[in-house]
Amino acid sequence: MDTSDPLEQLIRLLKNADGTLPFGWKQSPQREPVSGWQLLEGVRVARENSNVDANKTWRSEFENLHQQLRTLDTTAQSPIVAITGLLNAGKSSLLAGFLSDAGRQRVLIGSANDQGTHRFVLWLPASWRKSSEAWNAAMQQLVAVFGCEPESLSDDITIAREQYNGRSFLPKSTTDSSTIDPRSIPLIATDEKLDRLGIGLLDCPDIQTGMFPSDLQDQPRSATTDTFAERSMHVAQQRAAMLIKASHLCSAFLAVVASNSLHEEKFNELLESLRTNMPGVRRIVIVNRVPRRYTSTEIADEVQSTYQSIGFDRSYMAYNFQGPLDREKIPLPPDADGQADWSNLPVFFQIAPPPVPQPPAPIEPDHYLLNLGKHLDRGRLVAECRSALAQRLASQLQKGMEQLYAELQNRKDRLKRVFQLMADASFEFSRGPKSGESNETSLRLHASREIVQQISKSLEKTAPWWARPSRFIVRLIHDSKDAMVNAAAKITPLHWLGQKSAAVVDAIQGQFRRGEVGRVVNNLALADFLKQFDYENDLADWSQSDSTKDVERRCQRIIDRFQSESRTRLNDAELDGYTAKIWAGMTWQQRLWTGVVPATLVFAPLLAVLALPFDFGGSSVLVLASMKELLFAGLAGVGAALLGGDNMPKLAEDEAAWQQLNDLFAITCDEFGIPRPSENEFPTISTLNHRRAIRSAHVAEARQPENAMLPLPIELNADFKRRFAQAHKLWMESIKS
């Protein structure tokens, strides 16, 4: 079976290796081509065991499987057989039976907690170490599966047993014990007795051990694992997931079960998951510690009836070797070298397929588990493993492609939702207070520098003769055009205005800050508004402080750019009419009272707006206020009612406010690195009474697509889809053949 060519072709296509056939194009000004491989970066695919290994990405899993498949293709036929099973079913005892006396000493056997196997231990024939090809293949496989180099099992019996029990003796620097659980580093050992078998044996930890109370502080609490019992079960599930991962290494599985657990659901689950994850790889059911009151036929029948639905290749059993009764039922081992002490080890013999021997009747030498090697054709084992891996790879690829096509739609939908949330958020904070009975919401004007300057110019233009002295202030506001700091320096020491005027500015500023007049939105508030409308974390993952900080930074840039680039103005003629009316509306008493102060009162809100950023640490802020608020806000607070706003001429500030909203929306798109919507994509803002779409902005586009906060939409390449389908078909045919 040669899978490499069509598979390599598929992968090259997916990676767009020759640069001619991208998966699609990113919607950015340059129409940048992207490969499917790039798009799959960071994509996580739901796994059967979703609570474990959730961090593993599709790409890393695919690469691991691919790497394993390639290793199998390029190296000698050196199959690995896993010894797996339930807690204290006798896995290590079974392994020990295959090993030399020296090797056996290094295996940790026993039922106490400190005798448990908590790490994967790969035992290889000693001859493999001499053959660099087989050795390297095994090492590569281990790295591909476990993600780290294995640790050698010590020759020192005490150390080896501690290693078995979960301790790592690797130098701290290589394990970084704070991040890597030593139990996830595999152990590797060799034994010359395995040469006869010609296969490697992987001793696996059980899948039931829970959490020890002493581990309590190491285990993070999560939403799904809260109580001790839940967390303990979680630990057991993690072990099961680890076993499934390791199963990709193996060409056959010896599944060991103690006879009393024959009907235990965990054993069923184990066999099921081995079947699902490594389809076609043979499973051998091994029943240990059978009480001697049962005949081998009873057990054979029981195994057959219980597990035939899941399927197994063959089955072995061993009688419990302890106790004085019916000892004749314990067979003698086919002890060729005669050295081993078998009094403390189970002797397994075949019970399926038939015939089923019943000791003391003799057992065919080939029917002892120790002679398992005779039933295992190494070539076939490797082929089965390769086929299982290829099937997993195919299913992984299919999942990836499904994910890719789904991603296209997801990105479109997500962008649409982001447009909407940006529009809704901008609308929300620009909204003025409800006006009485009509219940109609009006927009507040953004008191951008452009607008403040326009108003101040207009006030100057329409100022009557008696207000000349106070026009000095207007000039101050003019000066502030380029340097806010200078303006502040000039504004703050307005001693000549007298303390009263300064107090007025102060009071108005306070009103702005407290939100009693208009609304001040700094970058944090802007981010908060966006968050409020981001129901599905489309714009950012708000639970992560990094991501929130990033949004806040971008919000600051949005405000800065809006302040400097928004050129939206009120209608000049209308504004002049408006300001002229203000001057005319002042009573003679007010004009004469203290000369310059009434004019200060008129300008106070404007000054306050300009000085506001200094309350927020000097960063620019958005100040939203209606004309009424902007010009009369402060007056009521200081007890000098100038005039009612009702008889003022109509000013089309609403239109200007909407245009500002468009500008702000466009700048927000730019700063989040997403393309501005086209005509038919503009989001609509719905209020109780009417709907209105966002329109194009009067601000030049300045976007950095590489800084995009969310993935940009992709336009699919139809050619790719066609070519990929062809290549995939070819590959599937090659797997089947």
Added chain:
Amino acid sequence: MNGHEIAHYDALAQRISQAATFLFGDRAMAHAIREKCRDYQRQCNDIVSSRGIAWLTVAIVGAKGQGKSWIARQFVIDPAVRGRLSSGVLSREATTKLHWIGPNRPESLDDQREVFHYCDRGQLLDLGQPYLLIDTPGITDADQRAAQVAKETLSLAPVKLLVMRRDQMRSAINSQISAWIEGSVCVPVLSCVPIQEFNAQSNAVSSESLRSDITQLLDSLRASAPQSKLLEPVLIPDFEATGDEVRAGADFTATLKSRLQNESLEELAMTRANRLSALTHRLQHEVGRLVESETPQLAEAVRRMHEETDRLPGQVVESLLGATVVLETAVRGRLRAQMISDTSPLWFPYRTVISVLGFTQGAWDRVVLALSGSVPSLFGALATWARNVQKSREISTEMQTGIRDRLKSRIEDRLTPINRQFYVALSRLQTGDAADPTKTPTPNVRLGGIEELQGQSVNLFESAIAASATNRIGLQCAGMLATAMFWGMLSGPIVSVYRQYFEASRSALTAAQAHFDEFPHPSGSLLATSIFLSLLPMLIFAMIFMTWTLRRSRIQRISRRILAEHHTLIGKLKSEGVLKLYFEDPKLEQAEFLLRLDRMSRVDRGQPS
């Protein structure tokens, strides 16, 4: 009693399943929650009614293949019944039903799942009191029906023998079962203990590793079920290795008897409350967690709503009182009023003068001019008077109802977007689509305790004013001084007029001819001038005194104190649960209820939430 108790637990289960149905309709989550509630009701029923058995019940529970039925057999002397309790590795020997053993048949026996073996009290192991024994199937039986029977009947007995083989002690399932049987009296039974580790005759653990494993086991059982009463474990040696099963059985029963004989009936009866409370906590925890993990958006919306309402009262008080102009004006107004009312009416006309000054704050210049007869100034002063009266009325209204009114309007402002978020999340759960945000109902949320806050706020303000009111003796002294000043200055003209009057009277009475002209007839302007001249120093004194008494630094100090006390008050009202959010929107209320369940169970158990 029982009926009443059951009704109580039923009500909780019904409330939860109704909330789930109301919120999630026909979605899978609603089904899952209703299923949990049904389980809970059944188990509560089992605990409360004990299936009509007044005696003690002892249940043998554990994972598959741990030797439960062997243990059950050790309780029974009657060989016929013993024979019906089979155990072994083959499926025909497995326990797949619930076996009741004892002299009393339990009520509502389900023949499909349960078997009753009559056994006279004398034919059962003597535990010092009558009892029924329950042998259960393995909880981890691959046969789903058997496992289900085992799980569903875990609540039945107050005493549980939790059986596990020595080599399965570190299995996670033991903690899980322990959590499921929380509240019971739990006797861990370790079967198949190797003879090298345990001497059955002397009942002594001879291996250090077994001793440490037992400690770890007990720790983990305790950690998973803090409300259980955990007894010392009973060990059974691996009798296949010894070859003496009978001896192992006898040793086991002897040890068990010694463990259980110290447990009084009353104490065992008390486990009922523990088991019920453990069951309730488990239901709350599981439902709360389920809702929270499956509907993070919903949870987030409700959490934000709580956060906002937590912050709102503080912010409103801040905005109301923090507007220093309002608070300081209010404080000044009240202090002034206090000063006037505390000054004795004896001090005429000083008291009148300070009243006038109080109402014409900001227009004293015009008052002085008006005194000199300027009509425009009089009007100016009167206008200021009117404005001040109006303003003080407004401020007093603001203090009386401001917090309440502002809170009400703010709540709507703040909660509208969060409410929208909630409905979008909910609609996504119910239909898979986001709701149109414009069609979400307006938030119907009430902040309870606003009236209380408002009332206490007024009291706070009043008591702060009272505490910092100007000293009464000082006020009287000032009044006396000012009055003396006035009358001292006016006494000259008055005395001279009276003297002239008396002299004229005397001459009119004594002399033969009286002249009307001899009586004093001072001109009006002279009198006015005298009064004006006498009044002026007092007026100036009053102005200085008032300005000094109501000086800015003092007003600010009082305002700051009022503000600080308000913050304390809000904190207190929140912690006492007076200031609390009420969801009058049924959907919100139900979601809040479901999400609060887990927190409630944690608070009950004294765990951090």
